[in-house]
Amino acid sequence: MTTMTKPKPKTYELRLYVAGQTAKSVAALANLQRICETHLAGHYRIEVIDLTKTPQLAAGDQILALPTLVRRLPEPIKKIIGDLSNEERVLVGLDVQPVKG
Amino acid sequence: MNKQRSPRATPGLPKSPTGITGLDEITGGGLPTGRPTLVCGAAGCGKTMLAVEFLVRGAVEFGEPGVFMMFEENAAELTANVRSLGFDLDQLVQQNKIVLHHVHIERSEIEETGEYDLEGLFIRLGHAIDSIGAKRVVLDTVEALFAGLPNHAILRAELRRLFRWLKNREMTAIITGEKGEGNAITRYGLEEYVADCVITLDHRVTEQISTRRLRVLKYRGSAHGTNEYPFLIGERGFSVLPITSLRLDHAAPAERLSTGIARLDQMLGVQGVFRGSSVLVSGAPGTGKSSIGAQFADAACRRGERALLFAYEESSAQILRNMHSIGMDLAPWVKKGLLQIHASRPALSGLEQHLVAMHDTVRAFRPAVVVVDPISNLTLERSEMEVMPTLMRLIDFLKQQQITSLFTSLTTGGSGTSAPEDSQVGVSSLMDTWLQLRNVEFNGERNRLIYVMKSRGMAHSNQVREFVLSDAGIDLVDVYLGADRVLTGTARVAQAAHERSAAELRREAHERKLRQLAAKRKAIEAQIAALNAEDEAEAAEMIFTVAQESLQATTTQQNSAAMAQLRGGATTATKATKGKR
Numbered sequence: 090m091t092t093m094t095k096p097k098p099k100t101y102e103l104r105l106y107v108a109g110q111t112a113k114s115v116a117a118l119a120n121l122q123r124i125c126e127t128h129l130a131g132h133y134r135i136e137v138i139d140l141t142k143t144p145q146l147a148a149g150d151q152i153l154a155l156p157t158l159v160r161r162l163p164e165p166i167k168k169i170i171g172d173l174s175n176e177e178r179v180l181v182g183l184d185v186q187p188v189k190g
Numbered sequence: 191m192n193k194q195r196s197p198r199a200t201p202g203l204p205k206s207p208t209g210i211t212g213l214d215e216i217t218g219g220g221l222p223t224g225r226p227t228l229v230c231g232a233a234g235c236g237k238t239m240l241a242v243e244f245l246v247r248g249a250v251e252f253g254e255p256g257v258f259m260m261f262e263e264n265a266a267e268l269t270a271n272v273r274s275l276g277f278d279l280d281q282l283v284q285q286n287k288i289v290l291h292h293v294h295i296e297r298s299e300i301e302e303t304g305e306y307d308l309e310g311l312f313i314r315l316g317h318a319i320d321s322i323g324a325k326r327v328v329l330d331t332v333e334a335l336f337a338g339l340p341n342h343a344i345l346r347a348e349l350r351r352l353f354r355w356l357k358n359r360e361m362t363a364i365i366t367g368e369k370g371e372g373n374a375i376t377r378y379g380l381e382e383y384v385a386d387c388v389i390t391l392d393h394r395v396t397e398q399i400s401t402r403r404l405r406v407l408k409y410r411g412s413a414h415g416t417n418e419y420p421f422l423i424g425e426r427g428f429s430v431l432p433i434t435s436l437r438l439d440h441a442a443p444a445e446r447l448s449t450g451i452a453r454l455d456q457m458l459g460v461q462g463v464f465r466g467s468s469v470l471v472s473g474a475p476g477t478g479k480s481s482i483g484a485q486f487a488d489a490a491c492r493r494g495e496r497a498l499l500f501a502y503e504e505s506s507a508q509i510l511r512n513m514h515s516i517g518m519d520l521a522p523w524v525k526k527g528l529l530q531i532h533a534s535r536p537a538l539s540g541l542e543q544h545l546v547a548m549h550d551t552v553r554a555f556r557p558a559v560v561v562v563d564p565i566s567n568l569t570l571e572r573s574e575m576e577v578m579p580t581l582m583r584l585i586d587f588l589k590q591q592q593i594t595s596l597f598t599s600l601t602t603g604g605s606g607t608s609a610p611e612d613s614q615v616g617v618s619s620l621m622d623t624w625l626q627l628r629n630v631e632f633n634g635e636r637n638r639l640i641y642v643m644k645s646r647g648m649a650h651s652n653q654v655r656e657f658v659l660s661d662a663g664i665d666l667v668d669v670y671l672g673a674d675r676v677l678t679g680t681a682r683v684a685q686a687a688h689e690r691s692a693a694e695l696r697r698e699a700h701e702r703k704l705r706q707l708a709a710k711r712k713a714i715e716a717q718i719a720a721l722n723a724e725d726e727a728e729a730a731e732m733i734f735t736v737a738q739e740s741l742q743a744t745t746t747q748q749n750s751a752a753m754a755q756l757r758g759g760a761t762t763a764t765k766a767t768k769g770k771r
Contacts, residue, residue: 106310108309108310108313113304113305113306113307116304116305117304120304140309140310140313141313144313144314144316144317145317147310147313147314147317148291148314151293151294151295151296152310152314153293153295153308153310153311153314153335153338153339154306154307154308154309154310154311154339155306155307155308155309155310155313156306157306157310165299166299167299167301168299168300168301169300169301169302169303170300170301170302170303170306171302171303171304171305171306172303172304172305172306173303173304174303174304174305175303175304178301178302178303179301179303181301182301182303
């Protein structure tokens with residue numbers, strides 16, 4: 090269903106689970122925003138869920154490790170755990186064709 | 191009582207009772223409160239069942255809500271699995287007593303980049319704990335995470351942190367772990383992190399009969415039973431044996447019970463056996479063991495007490511019919527609900543399983559008397575090492591409930607030639623009273639003998655009695671002691687007849703003599719009467735004659751006096767004399 094040639098028309102719905110303002114959380118969010126701006130400009134939406142405030146949300150996406158990035162759309166659901174410091178792996182995890190530049 | 195006493199034995203270490211039959215006795219009160227306990231074993235050995243029962247009993251019996259965090263099954267599967275044990279997890283979840291939390295991790299959909307921790311797991315667990323105020327936690331099986339998360343270094347660090355976190359939150363926790371290869375306790379070395387209490391479960395099959403065993407490998411800061419204990423997962427959950435056998439503190443009532451055979455009671459210090467004692471009836475095939483057992487149960491029913499009969503050889507209908515043939519009608523007791531007969535094949539399950547079935551039945555029926563016929567069938571193909579402790583547990587259990595028990599046991603000795611006692615040495619030491627039945631072959635027939643091998647705490651007969659089964663019931667008869675052997679059966683009857691006829695003759699002789707004596711006495715009395723009569727007659731005649739003569743004399747005197755008067759007065763005397771002529 091996905092055409093690897095043109096990833097642009099899709100909208101990526103991303104959810105980042107964190108626990109408070111830890112170093113890893115902050116790093117993960119910063120990394121995510123940077124990657125999205127670079128490769129998915131205008132086609133993404135990021136929702137940050139702080140589980141220290143809403144712990145009941147952890148079960149829904151079966152969150153164990155933190156931080157966890159969940160790609161809710163497009164399907165299928167994909168999860169990337171860690172502080173997203175490795176851009177290449179994040180892109181593989183999100184199934185995003187990197188923008189050459 | 192046990193549960194209260196046990197924690198005092200190891201002061202300082204608070205314990206949380208599991209409510210699992212037997213486990214609290216072995217651990218001296220339960221698992222360490224506020225600490226994690228590792229339960230490990232191979233697949234299918236009952237780890238999850240143990241954990242579930244720990245939580246359910248905690249929530250229902252001890253008012254401690256619990257969180258069940260599962261990594262393998264999901265909540266619906268688990269609920270269905272434990273429903274067969276009578277645990278309704280749905281209801282407990284609705285009552286906010288238990289939280290079922292399924293943690294699922296799918297490696298294929300996870301990508302790993304950079305630093306992370308398992309804070310999500312902590313948050314979820316913490317949230318579940320807070321939502322119901324849980325005191326108990328189960329993690330089943332946390333090792334599944336090793337398959338889901340590629341970075342084992344992080345996982346190990348986080349597990350270490352998790353167990354410490356559980357401790358800090360003072361959760362009494364069970365962490366299950368799969369048994370590792372070789373001597374490893376768990377596959378991923380969880381015992382490294384959970385060091386307070388380690389319980390191993392094991393499932394073995396020997397001689398085609400499976401036995402589950404439990405062992406407390408380690409219990410920091412507490413004494414505990416270190417043996418391997420058999421356990422079962424039965425209809426009412428987990429039961430570890432021994433149920434009560436760590437102590438020898440049962441009461442010893444002085445009350446006596448009749449065995450239902452008057453002459454046997456006579457042999458046992460006149461009044462029968464003690465209530466709550468154990469009786470072993472051993473003997474070769476066909477010596478009447480079952481009949482004694484049935485009679486024992488019958489006697490209890492006659493007293494209005496309940497009796498429970500475990501039959502491992504005959505069906506209950508067969509027992510009723512066979513006992514009817516010796517004049518014992520058990521059917522009314524069954525109808526009245528005083529007698530229950532449980533017949534099953536000994537090979538149906540292992541000894542432990544039979545034992546737990548017995549426990550359950552005894553607890554449900556609350557009998558005064560239990561008859562097991564025969565124990566030797568239960569112990570088939572088992573080494574004495576195994577059988578002894580198991581039977582000891584059963585006997586202890588019955589004693590604690592003050593239930594009088596009678597066990598029959600088939601001896602392999604056969605007829606009276608070899609010593610049948612030999613095969614019973616192991617079991618007999620557990621028994622308070624031991625009756626031995628023996629066949630004696632003599633004079634072309636086989637007869638049964640009974641004697642009391644031992645009977646603790648009472649004066650008992652040292653005499654051998656003949657044991658007679660007839661359509662009138664069971665009776666014991668004195669045997670005749672011949673020159674070199676006891677006489678039984680027809681020999682005894684012949685001897686009795688012989689003695690009887692001799693006595694008869696003597697009695698007749700005596701009677702004849704007495705009759706002769708009586709007749710003689712009568713004759714003498716007749717003679718005396720005749721003589722008396724003669725004497726009286728003579729005396730009467732004499733009186734008559736005297737009277738007659740004196741009358742004549744008077745008359746003569748008067749005549750002569752008259753004559754003298756007429757003649758004119760001569761001397762009266764001479765004339766009187768003359769006149770007499």
